[in-house]
Amino acid sequence: MTIEQERVSANHWPGLDVVPSGPRSQVSARIAKRLFRAAISRLDVTVMADGEVFGKGGPTMVITRPEEFYLRIGRHQLIGFGEAYLTGAWDAEDLGGFLQVLAAEMQNLVPPRLQKLRGLVVKRPPRTQKSSTKNSRSNIAHHYDLSNDLFRLFLDPTLSYSSALFEGEPLEATAADLEAAQGRKIERLLDEAGVGEGTRVLEIGSGWGELCIRAARRGATITSLTLSVEQKALADQRIAEAGFSDRCSVEIRDYRDVTGTYDAIVSVEMIEAVGWQFWRTYFETIDRVLAPGGKVAIQAITMPHDRMLATRNTYTWINKYIFPGGFLPSVQVIDEITRDHTTLQMSPAYSMGQHYARTLTLWDQAFLAHAQEVLALGFDETFLRMWHFYLEYSRAGFAAGYIDVNQLTFTRD
Incomplete structure (x- = not known):
């Protein structure tokens, strides 16, 4: 083992x-x-x-x-x-x-x-889970370094671990629609960020390399940041197989340590791991490295502002078992931070909550269908129940409208 x-x-x-x-x-x-x-x-x-x-x-x-x-x-x-x-x-x-x-x-x-x-x-979150520079790598490893083979079992071929964007009514989408819907989500973000020939792109949170590959196809060069050793290894492999190693650089680096200047900055469902204490740092960092005239596009899971304020010091089941140090922002607080502390201006949010509910349903169906393969990887029956609960717990939040996911675009005057 x-x-x-x-x-x-x-x-x-x-x-x-x-x-x-x-x-x-x-x-x-x-x-x-x-x-x-x-x-x-x-x-x-x-x-x-x-x-x-x-x-x-x-x-x-x-x-x-x-x-x-x-x-x-x-x-x-x-x-x-x-x-x-x-x-x-x-x-x-x-x-x-x-x-x-x-x-x-x-x-x-x-x-x-x-x-x-x-x-x-x-209960309050443990200090060891606060998403500081010291703790962030272990927080990320807890989830994303579980096993690349595990994620392959329930994700689509793009290995996109974030909400898809379906064409038409999300509830009618099937597993056969998922790969195209994940591509549609990424392409929309790249469009919003103005990624094209010669664009210098920073990606905060690599995933398994799909966004890098798609940006490179457009003629861009990409620096992608991750704290997951497992993700970097597979992202590098997939990028090489696609023939874009000369355009994509995946680095094990905290977002706070980024250097350089970029025409476009994209980030897909990474802000949830930042922690509310560091949201201002996150956006100030983006503001610091964004070139004049640059654009930012992020996809963020969000919650209502009043619930965010009421629960930001709460230790949850998700924190304990799934995402240590994670916490969801509100669209309002993102707007307030960027207006008050950066030169960025946020455009109206593009809501996709019901698309995420369907994405999670398809993931859970695939996960349960591969339960024996999950056990063969060395995971136990308790893990099977935990992961099923996590996926359905999350789906319920989106389906009920308790949480949402938005694509957010930021520009400068």
């Missing part, structure tokens, strides 16, 4: 086999049970537990170990909710459909009077 496979073996889930116990846990579990049942009773879902059925009817959740379920959410709130799924304390055949109903009512699940106590209950 390789080192990367050991990272996601059964030994990678410290504490998950420990159910909270003790008097404090029992009290919090009773409170959690009352709050959970009160919230569910107002929603269009069906929850089955201890022979009881509650909810107004809709996607079904089955709580197989109620005591464990309430102990986990009582002590660890939404992290505990996700961990209870990982251990099998609850399940749902239509996981995304069930989570979508919850996501649509996320702001109202807890009574307003109790939301004021939120800061006393929820």
Whole structure:
């Protein structure tokens, strides 16, 4: 077994086999049970537990170990909710459909009077996950260095790990449409950034090289930054196979350390890993290296401004298991930062939320279809449940409109 496979073996889930116990846990579990049942009773879902059925009817959740379920959410709130799924304390055949109903009512699940106590209950992100220069590489490696072979199993041939842009109604798109839709997304960004013959391009966040290849086809030269060793290795290989090694340079480099001057700067769903403490640094860096008359085009997952302000110091299930240090900005805060601290001016946002919901559905279908191959790579059953939950949890957020994804273009006077 390789080192990367050991990272996601059964030994990678410290504490998950420990159910909270003790008097404090029992009290919090009773409170959690009352709050959970009160919230569910107002929603269009069906929850089955201890022979009881509650909810107004809709996607079904089955709580197989109620005591464990309430102990986990009582002590660890939404992290505990996700961990209870990982251990099998609850399940749902239509996981995304069930989570979508919850996501649509996320702001109202807890009574307003109790939301004021939120800061006393929820956990704060660990300092070791703050996306500083010191921590960023390990944060990125936690996710993107899992295994290139894993990502190949559920992504399309472009290896684009971001929202596609479908032609027509997203909900009608099939797996056969995904590759063209990913290309359409990238081409739109390159158009927005004005990438063409002779353009000097900076890409912040390499992915596996598809944007580099497409920019090079236009006659541009590209410097692409990543902190993932695995991504760089495969991106270099794909770029060489496409015949563009002379035009594309993929570097292991933090965005804060970038030098040079660029006519166009593009970044696809990388700002989510920057951390709210460094958004200003991120855009000031872009402003510093953008040539006069240059343009910037980024694709960013966003959340409503009020929810962003309320949750920016919250440690989430996604932070713990999927993206350490990650946090979603709002379109408003991006506009405010660029107006107040840079010479950049943001054009109206191009929203693609429902396209992401469909993208995630197609990814999850492909992931589940290749479950045996995932296990053969050295990943365990807990990882299968975790990744399925992550993809469906994310899809639910987009489908419900709780989160969105936007292409944002910036210019100068």
